[in-house]
Amino acid sequence: MPELPEVEVLVRHLAPLLKGKTIRDVTVRRAKILQPTHERDFKQTLTGATFLEIKRRGKYLLFTLQSPRKRERILLVGHLGMSGRMYLQPSAKPAAKHAAVIFALGKFSFIYEDTRYFGRLTLDPGALARLGPEPFAAEFNEEYFSRALRQSVQPIKVKLLDQSLVVGLGNIYASEALFLAGISPRTAAQNLKPNQVRRLWQAIRAVLEEAIRFGSTVPLDWAGAGTRNGLFYYGRAEQASGSYEERLRVYDRAGQACIQCGSAIKRIVQSARSTFYCPGCQRAKPSGASRAKVLETVLVK
DNA sequence: CACCATGTTCCTTG
DNA sequence: CCAAGGAACATGGT
Numbered sequence: 001m002p003e004l005p006e007v008e009v010l011v012r013h014l015a016p017l018l019k020g021k022t023i024r025d026v027t028v029r030r031a032k033i034l035q036p037t038h039e040r041d042f043k044q045t046l047t048g049a050t051f052l053e054i055k056r057r058g059k060y061l062l063f064t065l066q067s068p069r070k071r072e073r074i075l076l077v078g079h080l081g082m083s084g085r086m087y088l089q090p091s092a093k094p095a096a097k098h099a100a101v102i103f104a105l106g107k108f109s110f111i112y113e114d115t116r117y118f119g120r121l122t123l124d125p126g127a128l129a130r131l132g133p134e135p136f137a138a139e140f141n142e143e144y145f146s147r148a149l150r151q152s153v154q155p156i157k158v159k160l161l162d163q164s165l166v167v168g169l170g171n172i173y174a175s176e177a178l179f180l181a182g183i184s185p186r187t188a189a190q191n192l193k194p195n196q197v198r199r200l201w202q203a204i205r206a207v208l209e210e211a212i213r214f215g216s217t218v219p220l221d222w223a224g225a226g227t228r229n230g231l232f233y234y235g236r237a238e239q240a241s242g243s244y245e246e247r248l249r250v251y252d253r254a255g256q257a258c259i260q261c262g263s264a265i266k267r268i269v270q271s272a273r274s275t276f277y278c279p280g281c282q283r284a285k286p287s288g289a290s291r292a293k294v295l296e297t298v299l300v301k
Numbered sequence: 302c303a304c305c306a307t308g309t310t311c312c313t314t315g
Numbered sequence: 316c317c318a319a320g321g322a323a324c325a326t327g328g329t
């Protein structure tokens with residue numbers, strides 16, 4: 001369940017539940033998830049340690065723990081990959097089929113589950129060094145963004161997935177941000193006009209912010225079975241469940257009418273991944289005036 | 302059976 | 316050395 005908003009909401013959910021809790025026992029069912037940390041070190045370091053703080057960096061979860069013996073602090077780095085989940089459940093309940101790591105905390109256990117095992121739960125912070133600025137940080141300003149885009153010939157959609165440019169966007173929110181900004185996903189990054197760069201910069205923050213707000217107000221079933229559970233970006237799944245409005249404007253809506261102009265949403269493949277966009281609102285050569293209307297309304301909220 | 306899936310890393314190519 | 320493209324990772328849903 002990755003992409004920044006989902007991780008942010010998860011971190012806010014977990015923080016009060018984990019703070020102050022001590023790990024009494026560690027069960028590793030899939031050592032692959034710990035790489036490059038070895039299972040032995042992992043267990044030895046974390047058994048007896050107490051959770052102090054839980055934060056987010058990009059799509060990574062950062063757990064700071066207090067070592068039982070030494071004064072040293074421990075940094076546990078988590079990433080959900082494509083299908084990872086984290087939640088607490090009563091210790092008596094048997095762990096899920098794809099539970100990769102189980103931390104016994106006493107009455108409850110903290111579970112890291114991952115069907116496809118693409119995620120990580122490791123003591124190695126190496127991946128963090130390659131990350132670009134946080135989208136809501138001051139370093140991510142228009143000047144920085146514009147300069148970085150000027151150096152790339154890649155299609156803008158592909159470039160937005162590059163976590164060294166800015167962290168947090170994934171395949172869903174990259175398409176959503178481009179729709180809000182009224183920019184074609186095929187445009188080479190370096191060919192964006194200054195006003196497009198500004199709109200995109202605003203749109204990135206707007207989509208992520210909107211999604212965090214949505215995820216914070218929706219009841220989420222973190223540990224339940226099925227395809228949902230904290231996957232609040234699935235607008236259609238939520239709608240099927242009853243009370244939520246559709247939230248995604250273009251993602252996974254190929255063939256449906258654009259909410260802004262009525263054109264049929266298109267699906268194309270870029271870098272072997274699906275991109276969704278509106279051929280009416282996101283033209284390579286912008287001509288009309290009816291663009292970025294939705295962005296305006298999102299910015300106002 | 303075929304194709305698709307929220308992500309990142311590694312290898313190859315230019 | 317760098318940028319870009321694609322395969323690989325592993326499992327499940329449709």
